[in-house]
Amino acid sequence: MIYPLAERLFGIIPPVITPLDEAGRFDRASGERLYRYHVDAGVHGLFLFGSSGEGPLLAQRTREEALETSVRVVAGRVPVLAGVLAAGTELAIAEARRAKELGADGLVVCPPFYFRVTQDELKQHFRAVRRAVDLPLLAYDIPATTKLKIELDTMLELACEGTLVGAKDSSGDAAGFRRLLVRRPQGFRLFTGSELLVDAVLLSGADGAVPGLANVAPELFVELYQHFTAGRAAEAIALQRRIVRLFDVFVAPDGTVRSGYAVGSMKAAMKLRGVIDCVRTCAPFEPVTAEQLGRVRAIMQETGVLR
């Protein structure tokens, strides 16, 4: 089994936001700046159309423009992964095909997310996408939104047979991720989606992270990864503590962490940094308020990622 992409898959791969204009269309100029900003910050890949990228809410045209733009701007310096977050297999295959045509280097595929399916049906979903499109697949394990945990045995079977080259774990189940780390076949790439545990998973052998919070401050995660690869565990852990503080940008005033609020904070951060022009998120997410923008600014300043 040869994994040409897998060898280039490691490090910090932000699940990048999708910049929109006031009318809700893809904002190409902001997108160009945004993708360049991340690459210049040293990230090791880009992942479009994940949850942070509002993937399941985007119009087809927005997806196409964003992917085309990112592929062009990135220009092969790092891999560009396209999320395939579709309710069913046929729709997933259509999205996957289009992503390949537009130049994606790999696909991140989540379970079907309207109906509850069995682990067997889940395996068929991944296999069907893999058969239909000749691109490396990573599984996206995110039961909070899909209602379905990709079980350990399912993941191992798909890994060993070559259907998957890796996985992004956003399950919140750090113990299960640890079991997967120990049992995975050689070469299978594992990434955490938890911005709060990047140091820990790297130390325990994971290949990298796909943290939503890298939309707020990619340079912190890149630096953490550099500390790790240089064997500076203490520095990595200290930096992680600062990231834990920064995570508060995702916590709404009522103490909860909601998808709409979190994505709004990502866009607020990039606007505050002058990277994107507009904080618009997809309906039905609540719009970003001036108060939210102020909170994000304050937390970014306190943690030293904004002056």
Add this chain to the structure above:
Amino acid sequence: MIYPLAERLFGIIPPVITPLDEAGRFDRASGERLYRYHVDAGVHGLFLFGSSGEGPLLAQRTREEALETSVRVVAGRVPVLAGVLAAGTELAIAEARRAKELGADGLVVCPPFYFRVTQDELKQHFRAVRRAVDLPLLAYDIPATTKLKIELDTMLELACEGTLVGAKDSSGDAAGFRRLLVRRPQGFRLFTGSELLVDAVLLSGADGAVPGLANVAPELFVELYQHFTAGRAAEAIALQRRIVRLFDVFVAPDGTVRSGYAVGSMKAAMKLRGVIDCVRTCAPFEPVTAEQLGRVRAIMQETGVLR
């Protein structure tokens, strides 16, 4: 507030399956027979693209062909409702617009179902669809798939302001449905999605039912409704008991009720009755096996709906 459609909304409205051919495309000939079969059986409306109709799994083209066919075949004899089961608001609006163009009489809209949204975000979703498309809206409350209960106060607010003309309750929360029945504004139409409780909800004041099991034997539900309207409560209840027996077609050999298995049994029943040609369901649902076909036949024979 005028509810022109609402006055025609009552009785048995099957959430009709979407017949596919072996290649997974819409099977027009089977569809024509199927929609006619239901209308001839006396149903009071058709609801396409619900869960039983595999709505969230269908390709756009399949949806369009099915809706066009049903509108043509039904020819105004009963209302045709189109399900709008979309992960986000923009996608929902696009689906809703297309449904109106193709002649749907009303829309059945479920909450966004990938991200967890708040009740406020949920209200915005319904309002945005209503503003964008001039068709009556019914809410589809089905937290088992959407992860989100439409709360009583949310439903009442949307009903009283005229955003919704009715609702299909597939929440499984019969007590909550009862509270809604007592509190709903005049003219707001309420339907249950539970095939096992049709007699009870009719007696307690609901307007009708949208039972998946009507895909197996619409005539039983039509007869039950006729008993009810004629004041024959005892006969309605007795017939409901027979329907409870028939419900076993949805129960897999391991005792669980799974979406894929249930939809497969609906298609099996219609094939056994000679209405559709092919039992194919959408991937990743497990295919209907000969064993499942045999179980469905046996239960239909035992309950007297197949010779």
Add this chain to the structure above:
Amino acid sequence: MIYPLAERLFGIIPPVITPLDEAGRFDRASGERLYRYHVDAGVHGLFLFGSSGEGPLLAQRTREEALETSVRVVAGRVPVLAGVLAAGTELAIAEARRAKELGADGLVVCPPFYFRVTQDELKQHFRAVRRAVDLPLLAYDIPATTKLKIELDTMLELACEGTLVGAKDSSGDAAGFRRLLVRRPQGFRLFTGSELLVDAVLLSGADGAVPGLANVAPELFVELYQHFTAGRAAEAIALQRRIVRLFDVFVAPDGTVRSGYAVGSMKAAMKLRGVIDCVRTCAPFEPVTAEQLGRVRAIMQETGVLR
């Protein structure tokens, strides 16, 4: 199989509150009045130590005094059932034995509720209690607190083998209850715990109801049952609508229905009626406030159960 108790099990059996004094001890005088009040209201049984009775929160001594008092006051006019809501089998057996010694006519046993157990372990739980104590057992299906649904096949197996003589369904799964009603063996007694669905379950064949709201107005439920047995379905349904309105006593100002708030409202109602002296609930339930007392009074007055 002989079910001597089962023949006397039908109708309205309130899951009666446990009156406490200011110090949190059993209030005997209030208890005597309370049990007499219910019997005078025409109830067909009393169920102590259910969820409304704060069963799992009570000290052993409180349980003993309450049961002794109720058995004495009721004096055989109707059956007295004791709840056995214990985290494990050994503790359940000890409670069951003590209940028998104190004169309970039957036991209502819920699944073990700390650890998640399997359906097989659940069966062993019921069987072990039944073997240890020669009293009729009813199962108490209440997954909202126990985290475990008693599955249909489990219930049927325990019913058919004689371990259980009946069940109280507080699962909220009205459709599952309907399947159980149709499949239960002859003589197996079924009660709903949902105050909002009493008319419907009686019409569909259930033997009665164990409604927490009967703690607020037992006479309404007794009257509803009389309408039902006299064949006055329309009157039963109309009365049920009034009960749905009265249910608002359980709804906190924030729109949620919480156990502590609901039990507080039951005690408030009985104090407002002059039956018990003190509204104290068990810690850690939030205490009943003057504001809650006022809300309960207002709703009782609006629905005509308090002047």
Add this chain to the structure above:
Amino acid sequence: MIYPLAERLFGIIPPVITPLDEAGRFDRASGERLYRYHVDAGVHGLFLFGSSGEGPLLAQRTREEALETSVRVVAGRVPVLAGVLAAGTELAIAEARRAKELGADGLVVCPPFYFRVTQDELKQHFRAVRRAVDLPLLAYDIPATTKLKIELDTMLELACEGTLVGAKDSSGDAAGFRRLLVRRPQGFRLFTGSELLVDAVLLSGADGAVPGLANVAPELFVELYQHFTAGRAAEAIALQRRIVRLFDVFVAPDGTVRSGYAVGSMKAAMKLRGVIDCVRTCAPFEPVTAEQLGRVRAIMQETGVLR
């Protein structure tokens, strides 16, 4: 604020099993050997009556004998903590008082676990136990059994006001634990209950671990902790990988991790090591079979903890 116990709280504190004889009574001789075995293995404390200790299933007498025995055998060499896993506050206080009388050094208190309570009610629960019994309290956060997450703000409030001196986190929410680690007040002790993440939480600043798997091989966890304190991160991580392998003793043949099966494996391990005489668990847990004993032996041998 003085935390006399807290200063002695760190390292590996097994949530020790409760050895029973064939009749289900406390097996004193096995208990003496077991507690000594752990102390000799170098553990830094003992925690009786947690989930691994079958706390909520034990008879009062068993609890008393076990606690008395452990206090006597341990003789102050390490702290002995008693679990207070009670459904309500009054019952918790009674258990807490008895534990103090019998010599416990501290209490580990979980949320009330039958009724769903609010965070405010939860705070009252901890405060009431703390007021009633003068022993240091640790919170036991285990929503899989209690249905209730102790939220970050709740924990911090109870920590800052001195109600709690620490917490055992068995929530499975490693990201939330990380936030707590960063925000906790000085001196507040934090332990993970996850055997699969001990290295990671120690590196990120936690004080220790309370791993159920320490019932199978305490020496591995003690060694891991020694590696950590000596700054040998790589060795700690390597040993953790071996522990991940050993975790398979908790995985039933069907791939699930069930409480009853896991506790059975702990007892099997201690019997295989000659420490306890009998593998009996509390009803309704399924009994340990010869097949399970064989699986445990095989995995222990493969991972080098049994010859």
